[in-house]
Amino acid sequence: MSRRYRIAVGGFLHETNTFVPGRATQGSFQSGGGYPGMCFGNDVLSSLDGVNCGLAGFIEAARTDHELIPLSWAVAVPSGPVTDEAFEYITGKIVDTLKFDCEIDAVYLDLHGAMVTESRDDGDGEILRRVRAAIGEDIPIVASLDLHANVSPLMFQCADGLLSYQTYPHIDMAETGRRCFAFLKEALARGRRPYKLFRQLPFLIPTVAQCTLLEPAKGIYDQLIEFERREGVSSLSFNPGFPAADVKDCRPSVTGYGWDASEVATVTDGLLKLIEANEGAFNFPLLSPDEAVLDAMAHASPGGPVVIADTQDNPGGGSTSDTMGMLRALLRHNVENAAIGLIADPSAAETAHRSGVGATLKIALGGRGGFPGDEPLEGEFLVEALSQGEVKMSGGLYGYGTGQLGKSACLRIGGVQVAVSSVVSQMADQQMFRFVGIEPKERAVVVVKSTIHFRANFDTISTRTIVATAPGGMIADCSRLPWKNLPPDVRTMPMGKKLSERAIWT
Incomplete structure (x- = not known):
């Protein structure tokens, strides 16, 4: 008989466009922007029935055989940065619950991966850093991420698994939560961390060219799924990124996890090369x-x-x-x-x-x-x-x-x-x-x-x-944006100029 685990679960999501005015306040998270509004404790488990999100999928997959300790649910419509007040309030609720309950076996978080706050360029990395500090090094953390996540080294370092959506439109958000549960369950059963690799790419991809129903993204994700089926590989993610966040880690990335280090390296680097080979195909026609x-x-x-x-x-x-x-x-x-x-x-x-x-x-x-x-x-x-x-x-x-x-x-x-x-x-x-x-x-x-x-x-x-x-x-044209924090060696459009080569670079 398999063990019954105690898993802390929560969601805190925001996609931040640093080039627009306005802020995501506590009120923004309370309204939910089309999703259920902000809640904590047991309300989290009852508010997401039928909702297409990672947390709903994880809860559905895990709740029958395992005990879930609910942390938070908070999502706001994309906007300018999250206010420090909202970030500290919601993150504080998550961390306080984790500190109070020291008998958990694992943590699952539904994050976006492109959150910027008034004071921090890497909101998601800071959430994961604080969660890791609260629970220690031995308890696994797994998070689902949006396909548009700007994955940072800090996020990769603090989590044992970052699993991203594989569709845009994001019809698989709840399915990604279910994948996270399967990934976490295997890690708990093995009693050790998986091997992992993280790679970033040196060019931005406009969101209009990221649709997985169209090429080149369709073919890239078809190959990703084939790579993911290999023995010894547990998860492979391609994040085209959110190219409207003026932060140093704004760019596409590839992340791989598994139990065979050689296979994880093979598929991660193979996917990276495939994306690089298709860079020019990510340009997309636009009409007035x-x-x-x-x-x-x-x-x-x-x-x-x-x-x-x-x-x-x-x-x-x-x-x-x-x-x-x-x-x-x-x-x-x-x-x-x-x-x-x-x-x-x-x-x-x-x-x-x-x-x-x-x-x-x-x-x-x-x-x-x-x-x-x-x-x-x-x-x-x-x-x-x-x-x-x-x-x-x-x-x-x-x-x-x-x-x-x-x-x-x-x-x-x-x-x-x-x-x-x-x-x-x-x-x-x-x-x-x-x-x-x-x-x-x-x-x-x-x-x-x-x-x-x-x-x-x-x-x-x-x-x-x-x-x-x-x-x-x-x-839509990322090269038109007034970048200040993007590294100068990043190309602002596929096959375009590096930021350092543009006349408007400051």
């Missing part, structure tokens, strides 16, 4: 808002909508989800039967609720992020539908959990329906249109504030997908 709209109009068909990804205003990359560039382009070209969402504008949503369905509002919508080339859109909007903001998700990124978007509305201007919410959340589920009465599969053109995640749910209805670069906080 007008080019994207004209392309969509030319390819519109009765079979389903053309979907335009408003990639630079993706709140999943730290933008505000309220820029007006794509909406202006739709109106400029008189597009009919179109929809766009989510536009995060609590003031507009409140005005719509106060005025009621059928009212015409004269308002200035969105455009409050202060991004160059963007401003609020003044116009007359018809209130077509209202919602209190509860959304039952239908799979893909969010799984089948329930999101809370606050007071929301469908506003019409010209031939465009606009899904407006009070809470910032990435448009990655068709239900995030339907909850305000918009049926996306019946529209000719649908604009989503997302880069890749929408594909897990929208590819089932789209006839064509286009990527557009309207104003926003998630710049």
Whole structure:
């Protein structure tokens, strides 16, 4: 009979874009940004049913045969840095629980891997460092990471296993939690740490080119999975990274674990060489808002909508989800039967609720992020539908959990329906249109504030997908960013110049 282990479990996730204003406060983590809000203790075990996240998957796999000691659940929508107050509060809760309960056998943490705080460039590394200090060197720590993690040497040093998602869109977040449990269970049974290797790459990969449904990422991950099946190899991760964090470890990486040191070295270095050989293929074509709209109009068909990804205003990359560039382009070209969402504008949503369905509002919508080339859109909007903001998700990124978007509305201007919410959340589920009465599969053109995640749910209805670069906080061309802390030998785009070779390097 296998031993019953006591495993401390928790999650603390934030993807930080250091090039945008704003902060992730305690309030940001309390709201959850489409995920369950911040909680501690036993509430952690009951709040994540049906949610697609690493912690939910780990709990599902482990809770029947093992005792789980819940630590935390805290996630906020990507933004500028996490405030020191929020970081110290949540990390303090995790560490205090670990110090109080000294009889645990292992720790599992659901982390992002690209957290930056007001005072620390490596938030995830600091979490792992403090956890290691609290429990000592003998108790294993395993963490799941986002595919976009900027893995640091400190993270690698403090954890016995870092296992990352293998899909983008991230449909395997819960599955990664289950993989973490299997990895940890084997390590506990063997009674020793696995061999491990960590490698970093010298160029940045824009997020729009990281989709695992498309080449070159698809082929690289197919090979990764083949490497992972080798005898003596337990886990292999490729993290393309989050290229909007001005920190020294912002870059892609490869991490390998297993019980045969030679095999771990072979597959880790083999994967590294494969990625290097495909560097040039990570460049991706981008269209202006007008080019994207004209392309969509030319390819519109009765079979389903053309979907335009408003990639630079993706709140999943730290933008505000309220820029007006794509909406202006739709109106400029008189597009009919179109929809766009989510536009995060609590003031507009409140005005719509106060005025009621059928009212015409004269308002200035969105455009409050202060991004160059963007401003609020003044116009007359018809209130077509209202919602209190509860959304039952239908799979893909969010799984089948329930999101809370606050007071929301469908506003019409010209031939465009606009899904407006009070809470910032990435448009990655068709239900995030339907909850305000918009049926996306019946529209000719649908604009989503997302880069890749929408594909897990929208590819089932789209006839064509286009990527557009309207104003926003998630710049698609990494070479345009004003880097200060990135090492000078890192190339800011695939096959591009090193940072030290750019005229704007400071």
